Amino acid sequence: MDLQDYRKQIDRVDEEILRLFTERMKICAKIAEYKMQNNLPVFDPARERAKLSDIYERAEEDMRTYTNVLFSLLFELSRLHQKKIIRPSTELMRQIERAIEETDKSFPEHAVVACQGVEGAYSQLACEKLFAVPNIMYFSSFEGVFAAIDKGLCRYGVLPIENSTAGSVNKVYDLMMRYDFHIVRSVRLKVDHNLLAKKRTKIEDIREIISHEQAINQCAGFLSTLKNVKITVCENTAAAAKMVAESDRRDIAALSSRSCAELYGLDCLAASVQDTGNNYTRFICISKKLEIYPGADKTSMMMVIAHKPGSLYKVLSRFYAMGINLVKLESRPLPDRDFEFMFYFDLETPVYSEKFSQLIGELDSICEKFKYLGSYSEIV
Secondary structure (H helix, E strand, O other): OOHHHHHHHHHHHHHHHHHHHHHHHHHHHHHHHHHHHOOOOOOOHHHHHHHHHHHHHHOOHHHHHHHHHHHHHHHHHHHHHHHHHHOOOOHHHHHHHHHHHHOOOOOOOEEEEEEEOOOOOHHHHHHHHHOOEEEEEEEOOHHHHHHHHHOOOOOEEEEEEEEOOOEEOHHHHHHHOOOOOEEEEEEEEEOOOEEEEOOOOOHHHOOEEEEOHHHHHHOHHHHOOOOOOEEEEOOOHHHHHHHHHHOOOOOEEEEEOHHHHHHHOOEEEEOOOOOOOOOEEEEEEEEOOOOOOOOOOEEEEEEEOOOOOOHHHHHHHHHHHHOOEEEEEEEEEOOOOOOOEEEEEEEEOOOOOHHHHHHHHHHHHHOOEEEEEEEEOEEO
16 A cells, blocks of 8 residues: 555545534534533533543553543533533623723723833833823832722823743733733833933943843843943833933943933933844733723733643633634742742633633633733734
């Protein structure tokens, strides 16, 4: 037999698999109708566990792992099909539907907005890209922004969440676990770092450079070329520029924006010193109230899943089975729990789609804890 003969055999087997799979899903639909009439849950863990155990024992030894994966996915698809028929309405889905109905049809142009840093911060620039006329309140820390939203001091807050060069802003992710909030919009901002110092200062005079840790990480290549220079972390790039302007020293510089050079009367000793010219930071706009504006096609959520093999796979397989694109997956350690994590997901799926409502309706069954952060659109 040659390759074409083997492929014909595979084609015949695939045709039979397709016929049996279709037959199985039709039977699943009848089971869903029975469960709906008799108020029975879709998921029967004891039944599924027994089935997988039986299949594992009956499979050929070298096929057992593959067989377990195949039938686990098959059972996953069967549950999805049943839930598509039953479509239970959850309290969360009702909250989302109310938010869609009650939220204004256009994003506000004016609002009181909390930002971390001082005048000239990148958070301010992101805020001005989100709002035409923002009334900005500055806070010294990321937690200050979350607290301002939580206490009702500001309607919105703007926070950096990730950078295309340096990665995620971990402090923000950790605070997400502690505060009750929702994401209402996001924005990508091109970040251009410059070495700023007092007037008539030369680059060879610099003995200390200060900036935010993210900016320092994004300019690691440039900083490695400077000899005998101390690198100091501060809370914000704009705060760094302000500190240099107010300092009596002439051997200190800041990594900050061009706008801060003009704002604080500093010279630019070296321009665009970040490691890559394609350097973007993504900011989120958060609110206490759930607001979902027209065009929302991204969804963010956080989950704690069981600390056992296959738990994350079961979540990811749902996204795959529904054809939902996962654009970000982040994990952060849970306080007081050894080597257990909260997982953060960004998904591309319109909030109005059937896939979205189906996903929201069944997430509780695949995780220990679930937190819906919001559905929104992103300004690029």
